[in-house]
Amino acid sequence: MAAATRKGTATPLGAVFSPEETRRAVARVTEAAAGRRAELARLQGFAADNAALVSLVQRLPDELSHEIMVPFGGAAFFPGRLIHTNELLVLLGEGYYAERSAKQTTEILRRRGMELEAQVEAMKATIADFEAEAKFFESTAAEASEGLVEIREEYDEGTEINSSTLADASSSATGMSDKNRVHAQIMARLDELEMEEKEAGSSSEEDGEEDEEDEEEDAGPSEDDEEEGDVLSDDNDHQNASFGASFSGSGRNDQSHGSAQPKSILKKPVGKEILKGASLAPSARTPHSVFPGQASIINSEIQLPTKKAVSFQDDNKHIIGSSKSSPLPQCPEYSSSLLKVSSDNTSHERKIISSGQKQAFTGSIIEHDANMSTFQPSKSEDLQNPAISPRPVSRFKMQKGGR
Amino acid sequence: MAASSSSFTPAAVREMQRDLESQANALSKIQKDISKNHQVRKQYTIQVGENELVLKELELVNEEANVYKLIGPVLVKQDLAEAKANVKKRIEYISAELKRMDRALKDLEEKQNSKKESIFKLQQQMQAVQAKA
Numbered sequence: 001m002a003a004a005t006r007k008g009t010a011t012p013l014g015a016v017f018s019p020e021e022t023r024r025a026v027a028r029v030t031e032a033a034a035g036r037r038a039e040l041a042r043l044q045g046f047a048a049d050n051a052a053l054v055s056l057v058q059r060l061p062d063e064l065s066h067e068i069m070v071p072f073g074g075a076a077f078f079p080g081r082l083i084h085t086n087e088l089l090v091l092l093g094e095g096y097y098a099e100r101s102a103k104q105t106t107e108i109l110r111r112r113g114m115e116l117e118a119q120v121e122a123m124k125a126t127i128a129d130f131e132a133e134a135k136f137f138e139s140t141a142a143e144a145s146e147g148l149v150e151i152r153e154e155y156d157e158g159t160e161i162n163s164s165t166l167a168d169a170s171s172s173a174t175g176m177s178d179k180n181r182v183h184a185q186i187m188a189r190l191d192e193l194e195m196e197e198k199e200a201g202s203s204s205e206e207d208g209e210e211d212e213e214d215e216e217e218d219a220g221p222s223e224d225d226e227e228e229g230d231v232l233s234d235d236n237d238h239q240n241a242s243f244g245a246s247f248s249g250s251g252r253n254d255q256s257h258g259s260a261q262p263k264s265i266l267k268k269p270v271g272k273e274i275l276k277g278a279s280l281a282p283s284a285r286t287p288h289s290v291f292p293g294q295a296s297i298i299n300s301e302i303q304l305p306t307k308k309a310v311s312f313q314d315d316n317k318h319i320i321g322s323s324k325s326s327p328l329p330q331c332p333e334y335s336s337s338l339l340k341v342s343s344d345n346t347s348h349e350r351k352i353i354s355s356g357q358k359q360a361f362t363g364s365i366i367e368h369d370a371n372m373s374t375f376q377p378s379k380s381e382d383l384q385n386p387a388i389s390p391r392p393v394s395r396f397k398m399q400k401g402g403r
Numbered sequence: 404m405a406a407s408s409s410s411f412t413p414a415a416v417r418e419m420q421r422d423l424e425s426q427a428n429a430l431s432k433i434q435k436d437i438s439k440n441h442q443v444r445k446q447y448t449i450q451v452g453e454n455e456l457v458l459k460e461l462e463l464v465n466e467e468a469n470v471y472k473l474i475g476p477v478l479v480k481q482d483l484a485e486a487k488a489n490v491k492k493r494i495e496y497i498s499a500e501l502k503r504m505d506r507a508l509k510d511l512e513e514k515q516n517s518k519k520e521s522i523f524k525l526q527q528q529m530q531a532v533q534a535k536a
Contacts (some may be wrong), residue, residue, distance in 0.1 A: 093457040094450075094493065095473040096486060098464050108460055115456065 008153035022141035026134050033130035040123040043116060050113045054106050061086045061102045416532060423525050430518045433511055440508045447501045454494045461487050 060066070063085060070080035088105045089097045100108065461483065464470065470486045471478045481489075 089471065089478075092460045093453040094490065096457050096461070096481075096490070097471040097473065097478065098460065099469040099471075100464070107463075111460075112456075 008151055010149045010151045019141050019145045022137050022144060026137040026141060029130050029134040029137060033127055033134065036123060036127045036130060040120065040127060043120045043123060047113060047116045047120060050109055050116060054109045054113070057088065057102050057105050057109065060088075416529070419525065419529050419532065423522065423529065426518060426522045426525065430515065430522060433515045433518060437508065437511045437515065440504055440511060444501060444504045444508070447497050447504065451494060451497045451501065454490055454497065458487065458490045458494065461490060 060082075064083075065085065066082040068080055068082050069077040071077050086102050088100055088102060090100050090105050090108055092098055092108075461470070464483065466483060468483070470481045470483050472481045472486065473479075
């Protein structure tokens with residue numbers, strides 16, 4: 001894992017919480033719990049007494065008078081009678097007595113019983129808390145004595161994401177859901193592409209092609225009504241297959257190019273937005289290789305990108321000053337030029353795609369909006385036009401977004 | 404004290420130790436006070452609860468019933484209204500006492516903390532002196 005490269009501290013749990021101290025804490029807590037339990041027993045005794053009294057008081061008025069043995073002194077009894085069986089002096093508390101009938105007495109006793117029950121419940125809760133605490137201490141003591149080590153590592157968001165995505169890409173067997181995996185893979189590819197881009201300054205086109213590839217991939221599965229994540233999760237190795245699929249899909253989308261374009265643009269910045277926002281600094285304008293990832297994410301978060309998409313489109317219009325339709329005719333030219341560029345790239349698939357479709361280059365060009373400004377006007381135009389040309393391809397994305 | 408802490412003479416050290424002892428005693432006294440306060444507070448809380456219960460029952464008793472108060476070994480008949488008033492006053496008194504105890508407890512705790520700090524500082528000084536010596 002990338003964590004290995006980062007510095008971390010490993011402290012034995014025993015050092016932080018010494019076993020003896022923990023054991024002492026456990027003893028303390030159990031003591032307190034025992035005290036509470038004694039209280040609980042007392043309260044429960046009261047409750048039992050109360051219940052017995054209630055039953056007795058209810059039986060009293062059954063007879064006019066009861067024959068009983070009256071206690072006399074310490075050890076003597078004499079026979080007697082209990083009269084006025086319905087009149088009772090009830091202790092209300094604090095030395096106050098009230099004369100009440102048997103029924104009223106049972107009412108009083110019942111209320112007292114409820115109070116007692118409430119207290120019993122509270123006591124039980126306290127005892128449960130204490131027991132939980134004791135258990136926790138006990139487990140900590142056991143762990144400390146076993147020599148468990150606590151490992152702490154710094155968390156660097158940037159490297160964390162990179163490393164995590166790479167790790168995911170390499171080991172597809174993670175607990176993450178397909179979508180997460182796809183996302184991670186996309187992120188990994190994006191990072192790779194970013195690095196490539198940085199290394200080769202003018203590799204923006206290449207990156208764009210990469211994006212295109214990814215887009216194709218995304219387009220393919222989306223058209224198939226599969227989860228975008230599923231397709232991507234198949235692994236980057238399956239690009240060829242997906243490309244084929246996207247290939248046909250793109251053919252289908254040829255017609256809806258015009259309408260697709262704005263949406264594709266929308267998607268690109270959006271996806272980028274989302275991905276960037278998630279991990280990297282959001283540079284909305286530069287539709288990096290984020291697109292492929294965007295495809296999967298866009299569907300769920302289409303609303304976000306709208307803003308960016310609009311601005312993006314404005315940029316396009318700005319730069320090119322051409323209507324939607326204009327990019328189409330230009331596409332072939334640029335696609336060919338892009339083809340040349342793509343040839344530089346590793347994947348031949350891109351060539352296939354770009355050659356197959358006039359609209360081939362979509363995201364890639366857009367990526368480099370920021371870079372384009374630094375380029376010479378002609379080149380920027382080329383880049384920008386292809387940016388528009390991708391619209392037909394981006395239609396896939398649009399479709400994706402539509403779904 | 405400052406002079407003695409800087410010197411290493413055994414007399415100064417002994418003095419510091421005596422200081423520490425006295426401060427420790429004071430601290431233990433404060434802690435005892437705190438625990439006593441806790442106990443009294445607990446009792447007061449129970450009494451307040453009981454009185455409130457009595458008041459509730461008295462409210463439920465109808466006007467005709469007889470209420471008696473146990474004063475020593477004598478059960479004295481009492482007027483319902485009077486009994487209610489008495490119980491209410493008792494509740495108020497105990498609540499006021501409880502509040503007073505709370506304030507006293509807070510003061511005691513503060514004093515305890517400051518004492519602990521001073522003792523700690525003194526201990527550190529002593530350790531420094533002993534280390535040097």
